[in-house]
Amino acid sequence: MITSIQGTLSSATPLHAIIELNGFGYELNIPVTTAEKLPAPGATVKLHTLVIYREDSQTLYGFASPAERDFFRLMIENVTGVGPKVALSIMSRLSLPLLEDAIRIGDIATLAKCPGIGKKTAERLVVELKSKVGATHSAGPAAEGGTAGEVPAGGPHRDAVAALVALGYKPADADQAVRRAALTLGPKATTEGLIKKALS
Numbered sequence: 001m002i003t004s005i006q007g008t009l010s011s012a013t014p015l016h017a018i019i020e021l022n023g024f025g026y027e028l029n030i031p032v033t034t035a036e037k038l039p040a041p042g043a044t045v046k047l048h049t050l051v052i053y054r055e056d057s058q059t060l061y062g063f064a065s066p067a068e069r070d071f072f073r074l075m076i077e078n079v080t081g082v083g084p085k086v087a088l089s090i091m092s093r094l095s096l097p098l099l100e101d102a103i104r105i106g107d108i109a110t111l112a113k114c115p116g117i118g119k120k121t122a123e124r125l126v127v128e129l130k131s132k133v134g135a136t137h138s139a140g141p142a143a144e145g146g147t148a149g150e151v152p153a154g155g156p157h158r159d160a161v162a163a164l165v166a167l168g169y170k171p172a173d174a175d176q177a178v179r180r181a182a183l184t185l186g187p188k189a190t191t192e193g194l195i196k197k198a199l200s
Contacts, residue, residue, distance in 0.1 A: 001051060002049050002051050002060070003048065003049060003050075004046060004047065004048045004049055005019055005021060005026055005028070005046070005047055005049055005060075005062070006019075006021070006044065006045070006046035006047075007019040007020050007021030007022075007026070007044070007045070008020045008021070008042065008043070008044060008045075009038060009039060009040075009041050009042065009043055009044075009045045010025055010041060011041055012030075012035060012038050012041065013035070014032045014035045014092075015029060015030060015031075015032065015035070015088070015092070016028065016029060016030065017030050017034075017035070017038060017045075017047065017062060019045060019047070019062075026060060027060065028047060028049065028060045028061060028062035029059060029060070029061045029062070029084070029088060030047070030061070030062045030063065030088075031063070031068075031072075031088050031091035031092040032092035032093075033064070033068070033091060033092060033094075033095050033096075033179065034047070034062065034063050034064045034068070036179060036180070036183060037064045037183065047062035047063060047064065048062070048063050048064070048065060048066045048068070048069040049061060049062050049063070049069065050063075050069050050072060050073055052076075052084055059084065061084065061088070063091075065096075067096060068091065068096050071091070071096055071099070071100075072084075072087050072088070072091060074129060074132060075087040075090070075125070075129070078128045078129060078132070079121075079124050079125055079128045079129065080124055080128075081120075081121050081124060082117070082121065082124070082125070085116070086116045086117060086121070089114060089115045089116040089117075090111075090114045090116075090117065090125075092115075093113070093114040093115065093172055094110070094111075094114065094171075094172060094175055095157070095175050095178075095179055097157050097158050097161075097175075098110075098158075098161055098171060098172075098175040099111075100133045101158060102171070103125055103126050103129050103130055103133050104130065104133050106126045106130070107171070108122045108123055108126065110171045110172065111125055111126070113170075113172060114172075155191070156189060156190055156191040156194055157178055157182060157194070159191040160174075160178045160181070160191050160194035160195050160198065161174045161175050161178050163191070163195050164177060164178065164195065164198060164199075174198075177198035177199075178194050178198050180197075180198070181193075181194045181195075181197035181198040182194060184197060185197055
């Protein structure tokens with residue numbers, strides 16, 4: 001099984017990346033949250049991968065960290081009605097910390113706002129995964145060799161999102177603003193720094 005791929009980023013869109021390695025171009029389906037962390041084309045990048053085999057196709061999915069890849073696998077293997085396309089859509093809308101928190105506390109409303117899932121699928125996510133979240137909690141580096149840093153998955157990220165929600169932001173919008181702030185400030189950003197940058 002291919003668990004990671006490291007090579008030159010040839011091109012990228014919000015949902016796809018092509019990595020050149022040893023004369024081959026590998027096309028990977030990626031969530032928006034991974035696309036946000038990619039370097040400019042021509043730089044070296046490493047993505048953590050999962051290959052899904054079907055009767056008529058082989059599809060390669062790429063993620064910024066092993067934790068994100070593992071959570072993607074957890075969703076498609078454990079939640080009825082959630083296949084790779086829906087799982088990718090969910091992970092494009094919410095960062096892993098916010099997604100795990102929403103499942104842990106049973107926040108159906110936030111989960112149901114992800115494209116492609118309704119209230120019933122959101123409820124299934126909570127029921128099927130509530131006891132499993134945390135096993136895929138720690139996020140690794142987004143990339144190696146000159147790529148953008150990881151978005152911190154720990155306390156500062158969650159605390160900054162919570163603060164923005166308290167100020168009236170919708171959870172998904174707060175999460176996106178904090179992710180952008182974290183990419184600018186780097187992995188050592190404080191909660192206060194993330195909040196100020198997200199609000200600027």
